Amino acid sequence: MAESVILKNVTKKYRMYESKGQQLADLIFPGKKGSTFNAIEDISFAVEEGDVVGLVGINGSGKSTLSNIIGGLIPASSGEVDVKGDVNVIAIKSGLNNALTGAENIEFKCLLMGYTKEKIAEVMPEIIEFSELGDFIYQPVKQYSSGMKSKLGFAISVTANPDVLIIDEALSVGDQTFTDKSLAKMMEYKKQGKTIFFVSHNLSQVRNFCTKIAWIEGGRLREYGPTNIVMRNYTAFLKDYNQLSPKQQKKFRDDLAKQRKHK
Incomplete structure (x- = not known):
C-alpha cells in the first residue's frame, strides 16, 4: 500500500499573553513578553491508503489541532505535512x-470545492436528502x-x-439513526481504500471502525499502531x-500543560 499521509516532526506553537500590554510589548521586543504554548510537538507517523486512523486522547491533548493541520485548515509552525489527494474535514461546526x-x-x-453551477444543481438534492433536514434546509x-x-456539514x-x-467529533451529536447512516457511508469509503482520520471520544466506534490508533497526550504522540494494541x-x-479524584x-x-508552555 502506498502512503497517503506523512507527518514529520510536526509542531504547532501559539503565543500566549496575560494582557494586551504584553502582546504589544512582544510585537516591539519579540520573545521578551508572553509565553509559547506547544499545542502539538514533534509528531511523526505515516498513514497508508485505506487506513482508518483513530485520534484519541483526553480533552485538550491536541487531537483537533493535529486533524486541522492534516486537513489544511491551519498551518504547522514547523515540520512536514504531506497529504496526497483531496482532503475534507468534517467537524461539529463544519465551517x-x-x-x-x-x-x-x-x-x-x-x-x-470548485463545483460548477451545474454540478451544484446536480448534487444539491442528494445533499439535502442525506442531511435529513427537510424544510429546515431553507432556514x-x-x-x-x-x-x-x-x-449538514457531514452531508456536504x-x-x-x-x-x-x-x-x-462530527458523529458525537445528533440522533443515532443519522450516526448509523454516516458510519455506513464511512464503511463504503473504507472499502474503497480511502484514508480516514476519526476523532471521537466514543471508544466503541473507534474500536469498530479504525484500523490504527494515534494516541495523543499533552500534545505529543504517545503511541501509534494497530487498534487492538493501542486501544x-x-x-x-x-x-x-x-x-483519580477531580x-x-x-x-x-x-502538569501536562506546564510541560507544553515555555517562557
Whole structure:
C-alpha cells in the first residue's frame, strides 16, 4: 500500500499573553513578553491508503489541532505535512456560515470545492436528502442545533468524495439513526481504500471502525499502531485516570500543560 499521509516532526506553537500590554510589548521586543504554548510537538507517523486512523486522547491533548493541520485548515509552525489527494474535514461546526440558510451554505461550500453551477444543481438534492433536514434546509443556520449543523456539514463533505476524510467529533451529536447512516457511508469509503482520520471520544466506534490508533497526550504522540494494541493501552490509562479524584485529574492536566508552555 502506498502512503497517503506523512507527518514529520510536526509542531504547532501559539503565543500566549496575560494582557494586551504584553502582546504589544512582544510585537516591539519579540520573545521578551508572553509565553509559547506547544499545542502539538514533534509528531511523526505515516498513514497508508485505506487506513482508518483513530485520534484519541483526553480533552485538550491536541487531537483537533493535529486533524486541522492534516486537513489544511491551519498551518504547522514547523515540520512536514504531506497529504496526497483531496482532503475534507468534517467537524461539529463544519465551517458553516450562520447568516446563510442551509441551502445557501451548500452552494457556498460547493463553490469553494470548485463545483460548477451545474454540478451544484446536480448534487444539491442528494445533499439535502442525506442531511435529513427537510424544510429546515431553507432556514438560517444560526437557528440550527449542533446536531443539525453536524448533519449538514457531514452531508456536504461526503458528497465531495475526497481522497482523505477527517471526521472530528462530527458523529458525537445528533440522533443515532443519522450516526448509523454516516458510519455506513464511512464503511463504503473504507472499502474503497480511502484514508480516514476519526476523532471521537466514543471508544466503541473507534474500536469498530479504525484500523490504527494515534494516541495523543499533552500534545505529543504517545503511541501509534494497530487498534487492538493501542486501544488496550489507552483503555488501561483511562481506567486509571477515571479513578483519580477531580482534583488529581486537574493536577494531571495542569502538569501536562506546564510541560507544553515555555517562557
